[in-house]
Amino acid sequence: RRIRRLLPxxxxxxxxxxxxxxxxxxxxxxxxxxxxxVATSLMSNNFLxxxxxxxxxxxxxxxPLLHTWSLGLEEQFYLIYPIFLLSIFAFPLAKILKVYIGIxxxxxxxxxxxxxxxxxxxxxxxxxxxxxxxxxxxIAAFLAHGKYNYYSINRYIxxxxxxxxxxxxxILSFVINYDQTHPNYKLLLVAFGTTLIIxxxxxxxxxxxFLANKNIVFIGLISYSLYLWHNPIFTF
Numbered sequence: 001r002r003i004r005r006l007l008p009x010x011x012x013x014x015x016x017x018x019x020x021x022x023x024x025x026x027x028x029x030x031x032x033x034x035x036x037x038v039a040t041s042l043m044s045n046n047f048l049x050x051x052x053x054x055x056x057x058x059x060x061x062x063x064p065l066l067h068t069w070s071l072g073l074e075e076q077f078y079l080i081y082p083i084f085l086l087s088i089f090a091f092p093l094a095k096i097l098k099v100y101i102g103i104x105x106x107x108x109x110x111x112x113x114x115x116x117x118x119x120x121x122x123x124x125x126x127x128x129x130x131x132x133x134x135x136x137x138x139i140a141a142f143l144a145h146g147k148y149n150y151y152s153i154n155r156y157i158x159x160x161x162x163x164x165x166x167x168x169x170x171i172l173s174f175v176i177n178y179d180q181t182h183p184n185y186k187l188l189l190v191a192f193g194t195t196l197i198i199x200x201x202x203x204x205x206x207x208x209x210f211l212a213n214k215n216i217v218f219i220g221l222i223s224y225s226l227y228l229w230h231n232p233i234f235t236f
Contacts (some may be wrong), residue, residue: 002078005224010071013228014040017064020236029062036065043075050125067231069125076127077134093142100139107132133191140198162200163207169193 014037021033032052039048046069053060060066088096111129114122123129173189201207210216219226 002075006071006075009225009228010040010068013232014065017232020232021064024236033064036063036068040065040068040072043072043079045069046072046076046125046127050121054121055124062235064232064235066235067227073125073127073130074134077131081134081138096142097139100135100142103135104132104139107135133187136191136195137198140195144199156204159200159202160205160207162196163205166193166196166200167207169196 017033018037021030025033035048035052036045039045045065049055049063049066049069053063053066055066055069088099091099107128107130111123111132114120114129169189170193173186173193176185176189197207201211
């Protein structure tokens, strides 16, 4: 399902950027673009960018496929995550959660260690220091929709309060100042705020009624397309 959703739209975007790049780019930039085409097709543009590009440098603004670093990282995760799930799926839920929490803690500590070494690009682009974010989503999936159906809270006040706190954390992430290292305060607010909303925003909550607005739902439905096209448009 992930392949059917992600790859056709991705390859269409890549094909359309090729003639535009030939028309607009100088040879050196065009060579870099060709490298990104190959790397993105192989689900590894994050590796190429780690070796060649500082995400925050002005030069990065001239890379139409810069944004596919995150898609490559997700695709790598999709390859290893099913194997991981098969290896632990028979465990009791409490043990599974301990495994997830252990991976989250180790990944986060590894990320902090990489910051100390000064290799900010590896910390930003590569999977080991991003696993804590992805496994936080894994915990939410187990609690909300998993085989064990652990999450079954229907309390109106607690769900409204928790989903409201999640929304506040997301709003704060738009307004606080933060440095450009990874992880940073903004990322923590987004990760934990989103998790609270996923777990507690059900049909009985006020936030659900707001997010179920057809205009907001429409933006959500086209969000992947917006992600694919925003960077080529800004670059060109």
